[in-house]
Amino acid sequence: MIFFIAHFFVYICLYIIIYMEKFEVTILGCGSALPTTRHFASAQVVNLREKLYLIDCGEGCQLQFRRSRLNFSRLNHIFISHLHGDHCFGLMGLISTLGLLGRTAPMHLYAPHTFEEQFRTQMDFFCKGLSFDVEFHPIDTSKHDVIYEDRTVTVYSLPLRHRIECCGFLFKEKPLLPHIRKDMIDFYHIPTYEINNIKNGKDWVTEDGTIVPHHRLTFPADAPRSYAYCSDTCYLPKLAEYLQNVDLLFHEATFAHDNAARAKETFHTTALEAGKMAAACHAKQLCIGHFSARYEDENVLLREAQKEFANTILAKENLTIQV
Amino acid sequence: MIFFIAHFFVYICLYIIIYMEKFEVTILGCGSALPTTRHFASAQVVNLREKLYLIDCGEGCQLQFRRSRLNFSRLNHIFISHLHGDHCFGLMGLISTLGLLGRTAPMHLYAPHTFEEQFRTQMDFFCKGLSFDVEFHPIDTSKHDVIYEDRTVTVYSLPLRHRIECCGFLFKEKPLLPHIRKDMIDFYHIPTYEINNIKNGKDWVTEDGTIVPHHRLTFPADAPRSYAYCSDTCYLPKLAEYLQNVDLLFHEATFAHDNAARAKETFHTTALEAGKMAAACHAKQLCIGHFSARYEDENVLLREAQKEFANTILAKENLTIQV
Numbered sequence: 001m002i003f004f005i006a007h008f009f010v011y012i013c014l015y016i017i018i019y020m021e022k023f024e025v026t027i028l029g030c031g032s033a034l035p036t037t038r039h040f041a042s043a044q045v046v047n048l049r050e051k052l053y054l055i056d057c058g059e060g061c062q063l064q065f066r067r068s069r070l071n072f073s074r075l076n077h078i079f080i081s082h083l084h085g086d087h088c089f090g091l092m093g094l095i096s097t098l099g100l101l102g103r104t105a106p107m108h109l110y111a112p113h114t115f116e117e118q119f120r121t122q123m124d125f126f127c128k129g130l131s132f133d134v135e136f137h138p139i140d141t142s143k144h145d146v147i148y149e150d151r152t153v154t155v156y157s158l159p160l161r162h163r164i165e166c167c168g169f170l171f172k173e174k175p176l177l178p179h180i181r182k183d184m185i186d187f188y189h190i191p192t193y194e195i196n197n198i199k200n201g202k203d204w205v206t207e208d209g210t211i212v213p214h215h216r217l218t219f220p221a222d223a224p225r226s227y228a229y230c231s232d233t234c235y236l237p238k239l240a241e242y243l244q245n246v247d248l249l250f251h252e253a254t255f256a257h258d259n260a261a262r263a264k265e266t267f268h269t270t271a272l273e274a275g276k277m278a279a280a281c282h283a284k285q286l287c288i289g290h291f292s293a294r295y296e297d298e299n300v301l302l303r304e305a306q307k308e309f310a311n312t313i314l315a316k317e318n319l320t321i322q323v
Numbered sequence: 324m325i326f327f328i329a330h331f332f333v334y335i336c337l338y339i340i341i342y343m344e345k346f347e348v349t350i351l352g353c354g355s356a357l358p359t360t361r362h363f364a365s366a367q368v369v370n371l372r373e374k375l376y377l378i379d380c381g382e383g384c385q386l387q388f389r390r391s392r393l394n395f396s397r398l399n400h401i402f403i404s405h406l407h408g409d410h411c412f413g414l415m416g417l418i419s420t421l422g423l424l425g426r427t428a429p430m431h432l433y434a435p436h437t438f439e440e441q442f443r444t445q446m447d448f449f450c451k452g453l454s455f456d457v458e459f460h461p462i463d464t465s466k467h468d469v470i471y472e473d474r475t476v477t478v479y480s481l482p483l484r485h486r487i488e489c490c491g492f493l494f495k496e497k498p499l500l501p502h503i504r505k506d507m508i509d510f511y512h513i514p515t516y517e518i519n520n521i522k523n524g525k526d527w528v529t530e531d532g533t534i535v536p537h538h539r540l541t542f543p544a545d546a547p548r549s550y551a552y553c554s555d556t557c558y559l560p561k562l563a564e565y566l567q568n569v570d571l572l573f574h575e576a577t578f579a580h581d582n583a584a585r586a587k588e589t590f591h592t593t594a595l596e597a598g599k600m601a602a603a604c605h606a607k608q609l610c611i612g613h614f615s616a617r618y619e620d621e622n623v624l625l626r627e628a629q630k631e632f633a634n635t636i637l638a639k640e641n642l643t644i645q646v
Contacts, residue, residue, distance in 0.1 A: 086416075089382075
């Protein structure tokens, strides 16, 4: 019996650790404006300790969300980078579906301020009597600013340069709690209910009044992690100043560098430039996406980015990346 | 050499015959409002002699269109049955894509008149500077009326009853030309350039002045074919009067009959009722679709409809049905 209880306890602890540590990004779509049979339009989900944040919502996003087996009910925040259709045409479908599923919790939508009136008009027409509120948070895309914050994460806007106003998003985890030292806990017979207090900085006082400082009872916390989403934009070297040491950088790489003129003209980035950006940021990993429909084999783009930044991967639908 | 030319001629003739005869329906999506991993939202393409007509345009329609390998440039007419999102949320994406593909020919959109203002607002916001015009043709969904006509087909609206105003569509092929009798053509040495005139009713006059009436030179034409799309609607027996002897009837069958109360409440039809409708129409074939997400195995619906109308099939994505 004790054996089973002990096992159960270990599983619960493992679950809590995994749950508390989770910071991953799932790509729902990484094509560009022209749809192909290989890619959906832009959409991805940040999963930070089982709270989901949707970035962009291209057509088919809700279908991909369902395929990814992510839980709709854990999604409370949607961030829209800009108002080209391939980044937002899935929004009304997703909101309608959440209504059909009986959602009551408010949804928070962060999007360029110019979208608010259009969004309200569409909501009034298509979603009359919706079972939940959608709170619109206008973004000033010209600023690098905090646009959302809770106790685990701060989300910043990243001013990008595209054909219309556009911003990226930087997810910065808040400082984590230190790890508890099990040997010290056992040694001082510290009860379980005190562990969280110690992690949060409380010292331990033994029965004879000796003060054991909390830092002797813990190992240092892991460094907070960060994720940056930069799409759509022309190559913007000064962006690197906001993104120093970012753990994962998603950067658009619509074209290969032999199409640099076309990239410049359409305010997009080449794979080579995306690699340069990751290097300038001292990023740990780069994921490139928003591929032009012309590339049947995107390894051309991968190899090009890797010339500048070795730890590059290609985005693809249903790929989940640990931050 | 002559052998090759003869072969080439035969192939050309065969191609023309197939092309002239084609009347088929391709299902792009046949789910209902809640998306599943099995189905896309409502959309289908009528291909009548290589002219394409889109009926409804749910989210993901353009992706499915591309997957079906149908040619975007042959699409000039879009018919929207009603303004629930699962029947029209793919419209802006499709129009944007056609713009990106450089389309210049006008597109004709037939939809309930209440949509016009909302549609124009969305177009102004998302599709400024589009390379082609979209001409909006308002439909009065309460009437059975001709809403489109060309030299091969007449499209009628079919007043349906749903939670919002809604109509179905009846595609009626115009009378076909008779088949030429090759034996008679050879017998009278009639030159090829006269064949079309004879099919269109011209008699042949031999060198000695004998009149050979055109009906002696031809076999009777095939009966014109028809296709009816009825979704979304509650069971509406009086609809049968417009659909007598229809070749192919697509009818929604959102629920099985044990959910008849739910069907009535939401203004949908059960599979049993769809079967009854096909029988009352003396249809040649019934295709049921718009399946509720609750049915993992839609054969339940198929068997139920087949009790009333044996020649029933299930809609599924990428299925093409000959009318």
